Amino acid sequence: MIKTFQNRRTAVLYIVPALLFILLFVFLPIILNLYNSLFRWNSFDAERTFVGLEYYGRLFKDPVFFTALKNNSLYAIASLVFQVGAGLIIAAILEDKLIRKFQPFFRTVFFLPSVISIAVVGLVWQLLYNPEVGLVNGVLKAIGQEEWARSWLGDSDVAIYAVVAVSQWQYTGYMVMLFLIAMQKIPNEYYEAAMIDGASKIKTFFHVTVPQIKEMILVGSVITVIGAFKVFDEVYVMTSGGPGRSTEVLGTMLYRSAFRNDEMGYASTIGTIVFVITLTLSLIQMKLGKSGQEV
Amino acid sequence: MKRKAGFILAVMLMMSLLVAGCSSSSSTKEEESGKVVLKFLHKWPQPEFAPYFEDVVKEFEKENPDIKIKMEAVADEPMKDKLRVILGGNEIPDVMFSWSGEFARKFVRAGAALDLTPYLNEDTAWKENFIPASLQPFVSDGKNYGIPLRFNGKFFVYNKKIFDKYNLQAPKTWDEFLQVLDTLKKGGETPIILGNQDPWPAIHYLTGLNQKLVPQDVRMKDYNPKTGEFTDPGYVKAMEMLADLNKKGYFMKNVNSSSHDMASQLFFAGKGAIFYLELEEFAEAEKNMKGNWGFFPMPAITDGKGNQNYITGAPDGFIVSSKTKHPKEAIKFLKFLTSKENALKLVKEIGWPSPIEGATNPDTALKEVAEGVDYMKKAEGMAEWLDTDVNAKVADVYLSNIQLLLDGSKTPEQVIKQVQKVAKQIQSEAD
Structure with missing residues (x-):
C-alpha cells in the first residue's frame, strides 16, 4: 500500500518537469493568443485598445479569409490524394518482388526533394514556371501543347494549383518512405497465405497491406492535413499570396496582418481559427481511425 | 576518479553558462570598461554596399575610441518586418534605418522615434548641409525625426x-x-x-x-x-x-x-x-x-x-530610438555618417545620390546622377x-x-x- 503510494509520488515527480514545460510552452501561448485577439495592438506600440470580438466578426466577413480557407482546403485534399493516396500506391509498387531490387534507387530519387530547403525549392520552381525561360512552358511547347503554356505563377486562376503541385512534388517521396518502413514490418507469412489462397495482387494490397499499415496511413493523413492548414513558407517564397490575393493561405494572411499591416490582434484571431480548425480535424481523424496509438 | 573530475567539470561549465546568461547583455560590460556601445541597423548587406559602411564605422571608431558600433544589416524586404518586431523588444538599435513618410510617422506616433529637432537646431551648420527637400519628408507635426542618407x-x-x-x-x-x-x-x-x-x-x-x-x-x-x-x-x-x-x-x-x-x-x-x-x-x-x-x-x-x-x-535614412541611452553619441554618429567627406565617399564609391548639398556633383558622381539630383533640387516637391x-x-x-x-x-x-x-x-x- 505504502509502496504504491510512494511509487505514484515518484512517478508524479518525474512527470512534473515535462508537464511544466508543456504548460508553459504549449498551453500558455494558446491562451495568451486567444487573449491577444481581443485587443487592437501592434508590435511597436505599448498602447492596446480592447475591441472584444470585433476581429472575429471582421474575419468572417473578410473575403480574403474565404479565399485562404478554400486554398488551404485545396492543399489538404491534394495532399491526401497525392501524398497519402499516390504515396501508398507507389510504396506498394516499390515493395513488389519484381521491383524490390531497384527500390533503394527509386526510394532515394523520390525522397530527395523533401530534404531540399523550401527557399531553394521555391526559387527553383519560380524559374521552372517562368513563362519566358521556364522549363514547364518549354516542355509544353516541345510536345506541341502550346495553348497550355501560360504564366503559371502570374495568372490568378492557376497560380494556386501551381503552388500546390510543388508541395506534392516535394513531399510525396517522404510519405512513400514512411509507408515503405511500415510495409517492411508486415510478416511475410501473410503474403504467402494470400498467395496460396490465390489472391490477386490488388486484392492482397487491399486485404493485407492496407489493414496492416492502417496506423501509418492515419498518421500520414493527420500530418498532411494539419500541414496543409499550417502551410506558409512555400506560398510565401513563390507568390507571397499574389497575384492579387489569389494564393493567400491562412499562414500568409496571418503573417501579412501581423508584420505588414500592424494588426497583431487580427493576426492572433487568424491564429486562433487555425488552431480550432487543426484541432477539430485531428480529433475527427483520430475518431475515424478509432485510435491514436502507435503515433 | 577520472569520472568524478569530468562530472565536476560539467557542473562548472553549466554554472558558468548560467552566470554568463544571467549577467545582462554585453553592453553593460563594455560600459564598465568605459566604452559606449551603439547598435546600428542598416539596409545594405549586399557585398557591393556593405564595405562602405564597414569602412565608415571603422573610421568613426578610430576617431572616437570611447564609442563602439555594433552594426547589423538586413535587406530591403525583410527590413519592413524586422523593424516592427525589433521595436517591440528590448534590444532596440540606437540608430536604425527607416523610409520617410508614413512609414516613419507610425513609429513617431507610437513614441518609438526620438525627436531630432533640438539637435538639428543646435548645429545649424549640420542642418544647412542637407538639401531642404530631403529633410522635409522626415518631418512630422513640424518636428524632425529622421536624418536622410540617400536622396532617391x-x-x-x-x-x-x-x-x-x-x-x-x-x-x-x-x-x-x-x-x-x-x-x-x-x-x-x-x-x-x-x-x-x-x-x-x-x-x-x-x-x-x-x-x-x-x-x-x-x-x-x-x-x-x-x-x-x-x-x-x-x-x-x-x-x-x-x-x-x-x-x-x-x-x-x-x-x-x-x-x-x-x-x-x-x-x-x-x-x-x-x-x-x-x-x-x-x-x-x-x-x-x-x-x-x-x-x-x-x-x-x-x-x-x-x-x-x-x-x-524620397530620401531614406535613419531614425534614433526614443529609448536610446546614448542620444548624444547616436547624433555624433549620424553627423559623421552625413558629413560632407563621407557623403562624397558615398557618391564616389557606391554611386548613390546624396542629400548633402553639393556632394553629388559631376566630379564625384556619374553625370546623370548629378543631373537627377538637380531635377529634384529644382522640383517644387517630392511624390513619396x-x-x-x-x-x-x-x-x-x-x-x-x-x-x-x-x-x-x-x-x-x-x-x-x-x-x-x-x-x-x-x-x-x-x-
Whole structure:
C-alpha cells in the first residue's frame, strides 16, 4: 500500500518537469493568443485598445479569409490524394518482388526533394514556371501543347494549383518512405497465405497491406492535413499570396496582418481559427481511425 | 576518479553558462570598461554596399575610441518586418534605418522615434548641409525625426540607340509620351520593360500618377490616416492611365511573373526601349549600357490637377530610438555618417545620390546622377513612394490589387472602392 503510494509520488515527480514545460510552452501561448485577439495592438506600440470580438466578426466577413480557407482546403485534399493516396500506391509498387531490387534507387530519387530547403525549392520552381525561360512552358511547347503554356505563377486562376503541385512534388517521396518502413514490418507469412489462397495482387494490397499499415496511413493523413492548414513558407517564397490575393493561405494572411499591416490582434484571431480548425480535424481523424496509438 | 573530475567539470561549465546568461547583455560590460556601445541597423548587406559602411564605422571608431558600433544589416524586404518586431523588444538599435513618410510617422506616433529637432537646431551648420527637400519628408507635426542618407528619385531611362532609330526625343508631356510609345510599338519594339512580380515597380508608376492627377492638398489629406477618404476622381484616373499602358500593349509581356531583376537584365540587354528606374540604379545602367542611355522625369499631364513640377522619389535614412541611452553619441554618429567627406565617399564609391548639398556633383558622381539630383533640387516637391507614404493597410490594398489591375481582372473603380473602405476603417480606429 505504502509502496504504491510512494511509487505514484515518484512517478508524479518525474512527470512534473515535462508537464511544466508543456504548460508553459504549449498551453500558455494558446491562451495568451486567444487573449491577444481581443485587443487592437501592434508590435511597436505599448498602447492596446480592447475591441472584444470585433476581429472575429471582421474575419468572417473578410473575403480574403474565404479565399485562404478554400486554398488551404485545396492543399489538404491534394495532399491526401497525392501524398497519402499516390504515396501508398507507389510504396506498394516499390515493395513488389519484381521491383524490390531497384527500390533503394527509386526510394532515394523520390525522397530527395523533401530534404531540399523550401527557399531553394521555391526559387527553383519560380524559374521552372517562368513563362519566358521556364522549363514547364518549354516542355509544353516541345510536345506541341502550346495553348497550355501560360504564366503559371502570374495568372490568378492557376497560380494556386501551381503552388500546390510543388508541395506534392516535394513531399510525396517522404510519405512513400514512411509507408515503405511500415510495409517492411508486415510478416511475410501473410503474403504467402494470400498467395496460396490465390489472391490477386490488388486484392492482397487491399486485404493485407492496407489493414496492416492502417496506423501509418492515419498518421500520414493527420500530418498532411494539419500541414496543409499550417502551410506558409512555400506560398510565401513563390507568390507571397499574389497575384492579387489569389494564393493567400491562412499562414500568409496571418503573417501579412501581423508584420505588414500592424494588426497583431487580427493576426492572433487568424491564429486562433487555425488552431480550432487543426484541432477539430485531428480529433475527427483520430475518431475515424478509432485510435491514436502507435503515433 | 577520472569520472568524478569530468562530472565536476560539467557542473562548472553549466554554472558558468548560467552566470554568463544571467549577467545582462554585453553592453553593460563594455560600459564598465568605459566604452559606449551603439547598435546600428542598416539596409545594405549586399557585398557591393556593405564595405562602405564597414569602412565608415571603422573610421568613426578610430576617431572616437570611447564609442563602439555594433552594426547589423538586413535587406530591403525583410527590413519592413524586422523593424516592427525589433521595436517591440528590448534590444532596440540606437540608430536604425527607416523610409520617410508614413512609414516613419507610425513609429513617431507610437513614441518609438526620438525627436531630432533640438539637435538639428543646435548645429545649424549640420542642418544647412542637407538639401531642404530631403529633410522635409522626415518631418512630422513640424518636428524632425529622421536624418536622410540617400536622396532617391525615379526616372524613365531610355535606350538611345532605339530612340535614335525612330528619331524620338525625350517626351515632355504625357501625350508626347504616348506618341513615343505608339511609334515604338508600331516599329515592333517592346516600348516599356516592367517586372512586377513583387508589385512595387507598378506602385512607383502610380505614385507619380496620383501626385500629378490629384490636387496636392486633397492628396495630403487622403494620405494622412486620420483624414483619408480617397474620393477624388484623380485616383481612378491614375489607375486607368496605368492599366491603359498595358491594354495598349506598351508594357512587355508577362509583367506579373517577371521580377524587377529579370526586367533589368532584359533592358540592359537592349530588349526594350524604356525602363522606370531609381537614381541609385543609374550606376548599374551605365555599367551595362556604357553611354547608350538617357533619362527623363515622368512627363507632365496637361489637364492633371496636381502640381506638375514634382519629382517622384524620397530620401531614406535613419531614425534614433526614443529609448536610446546614448542620444548624444547616436547624433555624433549620424553627423559623421552625413558629413560632407563621407557623403562624397558615398557618391564616389557606391554611386548613390546624396542629400548633402553639393556632394553629388559631376566630379564625384556619374553625370546623370548629378543631373537627377538637380531635377529634384529644382522640383517644387517630392511624390513619396505610395507604398510607404500611406497607412500600411491602404498600401496593402494597392500592392495586392495592382497586379489584378494590370491583368484586367479588376477595374480601377473596384480597387478604389476597396481603398475607400479600408481608409474609412483606419479612420474609425484612429479616433
